[in-house]
Every structure is written in C-alpha cells, then in structure tokens.
Amino acid sequence: MTLPGSDRPGAASRVALRADLLDFTGDPGFELDPPALRFRADHWLWMDAGRIVAITPGDEPPPESFDRHEHRGRLVMPGFVDAHVHSPQLDVIAAYGTELLDWLQTHTFPAELRQADPAVAQATAERFVGALLAHGTTAAAVFPTVHKASADALFEAAERRGMRLIAGKVLMDRHAPPGLTDTLESAERDTRALLERWHGRGRAAYAHTVRFAPTSTPAQLALASRLMQASPGSYLQTHVAENRAEVDWVRELFPASRSYLSVYEDHGLLGERSILAHGIWFDDEDRALLARRRAVVAHCPTSNLFLGSGLMDWRALADGGVAVAMASDVGGGTSLSMLRTMAAAYQVQAMQGVRLPAWAALHAATAGAARALGLDDEIGRLEPGLFADLCVWDWAVGPVASHRDDLLRASARPLHDRVFAFITLGDDRNLVETWVAGRRFAVSNAPA
Numbered sequence: 001m002t003l004p005g006s007d008r009p010g011a012a013s014r015v016a017l018r019a020d021l022l023d024f025t026g027d028p029g030f031e032l033d034p035p036a037l038r039f040r041a042d043h044w045l046w047m048d049a050g051r052i053v054a055i056t057p058g059d060e061p062p063p064e065s066f067d068r069h070e071h072r073g074r075l076v077m078p079g080f081v082d083a084h085v086h087s088p089q090l091d092v093i094a095a096y097g098t099e100l101l102d103w104l105q106t107h108t109f110p111a112e113l114r115q116a117d118p119a120v121a122q123a124t125a126e127r128f129v130g131a132l133l134a135h136g137t138t139a140a141a142v143f144p145t146v147h148k149a150s151a152d153a154l155f156e157a158a159e160r161r162g163m164r165l166i167a168g169k170v171l172m173d174r175h176a177p178p179g180l181t182d183t184l185e186s187a188e189r190d191t192r193a194l195l196e197r198w199h200g201r202g203r204a205a206y207a208h209t210v211r212f213a214p215t216s217t218p219a220q221l222a223l224a225s226r227l228m229q230a231s232p233g234s235y236l237q238t239h240v241a242e243n244r245a246e247v248d249w250v251r252e253l254f255p256a257s258r259s260y261l262s263v264y265e266d267h268g269l270l271g272e273r274s275i276l277a278h279g280i281w282f283d284d285e286d287r288a289l290l291a292r293r294r295a296v297v298a299h300c301p302t303s304n305l306f307l308g309s310g311l312m313d314w315r316a317l318a319d320g321g322v323a324v325a326m327a328s329d330v331g332g333g334t335s336l337s338m339l340r341t342m343a344a345a346y347q348v349q350a351m352q353g354v355r356l357p358a359w360a361a362l363h364a365a366t367a368g369a370a371r372a373l374g375l376d377d378e379i380g381r382l383e384p385g386l387f388a389d390l391c392v393w394d395w396a397v398g399p400v401a402s403h404r405d406d407l408l409r410a411s412a413r414p415l416h417d418r419v420f421a422f423i424t425l426g427d428d429r430n431l432v433e434t435w436v437a438g439r440r441f442a443v444s445n446a447p448a
C-alpha cells in the first residue's frame with residue numbers, strides 16, 4: 001500500500017542514520033546551558049523493527065545488515081508532538097477578521113458541518129495526517145468533529161502510518177448549529193463504541209474531547225467524567241480561558257464555579273491526562289489547581305496571536321509546577337509547523353518581557369510534551385528502546401538563513417543560537433525526512 005507522503009512503504013526494518021543528534025534527558029527549565037540538553041555531533045542512530053536500538057559515534061558504523069543513510073551536517077531530533085490541533089480546520093486556516101466566538105460561528109462551525117459526510121471525513125483525515133508528517137510532527141492530540149465517522153477516519157489514517165495519536169469524537173450538546181451537536185444518549189453510545197474500537201489499539205489512545213465548557217451541558221460534562229473514570233489511560237482534552245468574551249460567557253453559564261478552570265474541576269475532569277488548550281486568563285488559584293491535578297497546558301501561540309486572544313504567562317505556569325506542551329491549534333493557529341509555533345512562543349514571551357530559550361520551546365515540543373502526556377517511555381527522546389519517531393532537518397534553507405547560520409557557527413554560543421535561528425527562520429522547507437516507527441515519510445519539502 002502506498003500512502004500519500006510515504007516514499008518507502010515496507011521499508012527495510014534495519015536502518016541507520018548518520019547526523020548530529022539533539023534531544024533532552026530532562027527538563028532544561030529556562031536555562032541557556034542546561035545539563036538536560038544532549039547534543040551528539042556526528043553519531044549513528046540505529047533502528048530495527050520500528051524502534052531505536054543503538055546510538056554510536058560516527059566512526060563506529062552499524063554492520064552491513066543495516067541500510068545506512070548519510071546525513072552528515074544535518075540535525076536529527078525526535079519527531080515533534082503537537083499537543084492540540086483540529087483536523088477539520090485545515091479548511092479554515094488563515095480566515096480573516098474575527099475573534100474566537102465569531103470565528104467559531106463564521107468559519108469553523110460551517111466547515112465542521114461538512115464532516116458529517118464520511119467520505120469528506122476520510123479525505124480530511126488523510127490530508128491532515130499527511131500534512132502533520134510533512135511538517136515533522138509524528139504524534140498529536142487531535143480534535144476531529146462531533147461526528148463519530150470523523151474520529152474513526154482520523155484513527156484509521158494514523159494507524160495506517162503507524163503513528164501515535166490521541167483523539168476522540170468532540171462532545172458538544174448545546175450552543176452550536178443543528179448537525180453539529182450530539183445528545184447525552186448519542187454521545188455515550190458513540191464514545192463507548194470508539195473507546196472499544198480504538199483505545200489502546202496499536203499507538204492510539206482515546207481522548208474525551210469536550211469542545212469547551214459553553215458547548216456542553218453540565219450533564220454532558222458529568223458524562224465525560226464518568227466515561228473517563230471507566231477507561232483507564234484515556235485522556236480529557238478541551239479549551240480553557242482563551243478569550244475574554246469566552247471567559248465572561250462561562251461565568252454566566254456556570255455561576256457556581258469559582259473560575260473557568262474550576263468548571264472542569266467541579267465536573268471531575270481534571271487529572272494527569274487532562275490537556276487544556278490556551279490557559280491565558282488564569283489566576284494563581286487556577287495555576288495551583290492545575291499543578292495539584294498534574295494537568296497539562298497546551299500552549300498555542302500562533303492561535304493566540306492570530307485570534308487576538310492574549311499572551312500566555314509561561315513563567316507563571318512553570319514556576320507553579322505546571323507542565324506546558326507546545327501546540328499549533330490549527331486552524332485558529334496559522335501553521336502546522338512546530339518551528340513556526342516555537343518562534344511565535346518566543347514572541348509571546350518577549351511581549352511580556354521574558355526571553356524564552358530555544359531549549360524550553362524545543363523541550364515542550366518533544367520530551368517535555370511526551371512526559372506531560374505520559375508517553376515518555378515511547379517517544380520524545382533519541383534513546384534505545386523508544387519508537388523510531390524522528391526527523392532529519394537542514395539547519396538552514398535559502399540564502400538569508402544560510403548566511404545567518406554560517407555566522408552563528410563562529411559565535412560565542414553557537415549551539416543555542418544556531419538552534420534559535422533554526423527555529424526562528426525555519427519551517428517545513430527545512431524538513432528532509434520524517435520517520436515514524438522506523439518508516440520514512442514526507443521526504444524533502446525544500447525547494448530544488
């Protein structure tokens with residue numbers, strides 16, 4: 001079977017890549033020279049049967065039984081994790097002119113209605129998953145739509161590529177157009193069927209996907225909590241405290257809850273597998289609650305800038321002990337590229353007087369995200385035993401980035417500042433190859 005974006009279906013099981021390897025052995029914090037950073041210049045990374053099996057210096061190549069690929073001078077990093085993204089919203093990426101609540105009504109809900117057709121849902125899922133790989137993202141937590149078929153199509157598309165996926169049908173039983181809402185009964189029936197079929201199958205995990213508090217009745221929030229308790233290892237994903245008008249609306253809808261975040265707490269939805277997108281309009285009590293519950297904030301900087309939602313306070317979350325994972329939030333976000341996302345994260349912090357080191361951003365898109373999602377024994381680092389989910393990158397593409405990279409090689413702090421420039425100037429054109437469980441996909445977006 002040939003998949004879009006796959007040049008080697010059924011590739012040799014024993015493969016080795018030679019390149020500079022970059023990953024993290026722990027949390028770099030906000031340090032510029034953290035001990036948790038691991039840079040192995042000119043090494044071989046060996047893969048067998050979908051896993052990383054060894055890493056050796058460049059002068060210790062693997063035996064001839066390995067198919068050897070030379071990428072000297074290139075960078076190999078773990079595949080990126082996108083902790084929050086919407087598969088049907090490639091249809092509305094870069095939609096002009098609105099803030100969140102208008103944007104949902106004007107652009108997003110009409111697009112999501114089209115996913116009621118299973119043929120559309122299937123084409124959407126294929127396009128989306130192929131696009132993730134073509135941007136260097138090998139694992140993601142994804143919102144399809146309310147339609148069961150959209151979740152099935154997404155899981156199927158990821159499974160065909162051997163990809164790690166966290167997803168589930170969207171739950172929304174109010175404040176949305178007919179055709180985009182479920183009921184308590186249909187939500188429970190569809191969720192149980194999807195859980196049964198997908199949760200724990202291959203590299204799939206189920207996420208109870210409450211769109212956001214305004215589109216679920218209290219009874220549906222309680223149902224999501226019950227279903228989550230009954231399915232160990234499942235996730236909860238939702239949006240929280242993204243936009244001021246949204247926060248005001250939630251206060252009106254849930255007057256008994258202390259804050260927007262408390263709505264989820266009060267309905268039993270916060271735990272260590274809860275992924276909360278945005279988290280801009282939090283106070284100290286919210287941050288303390290998140291830390292106690294060990295929930296994860298998915299930071300979506302391109303979306304927050306594009307929709308004019310606000311500036312997330314990363315330092316306050318980190319200082320409060322809350323894990324932050326990087327997320328594109330396409331189509332509120334403007335790119336599937338986690339490099340573009342990290343570059344925006346730097347700018348969001350700069351607007352608040354904070355300089356985000358490249359390491360903090362990169363960690364939140366790789367090992368940090370894996371750890372926060374409970375997947376650190378599977379993905380996020382370049383280490384024997386983990387899945388061979390990784391990407392080969394060119395440090396620089398085009399005359400401007402190449403010139404800058406040449407200068408930075410001779411600078412006082414070459415590694416951090418080269419990686420920072422790679423993030424700031426890079427995108428999917430820098431991607432040479434994506435490997436998922438030892439299979440090669442999405443080869444070279446760079447111009448010829």
Ligand code: GUN
Pocket residue numbers: 086100104108211212239242303329332333
């Ligand atoms: N809040 C509720 N739904 C959405 C969505 O689709 N995108 C974003 N960015 N925020 C939301």
Ligand code: ZN
Pocket residue numbers: 084085086239277329332
């Ligand atoms: Zn979102």
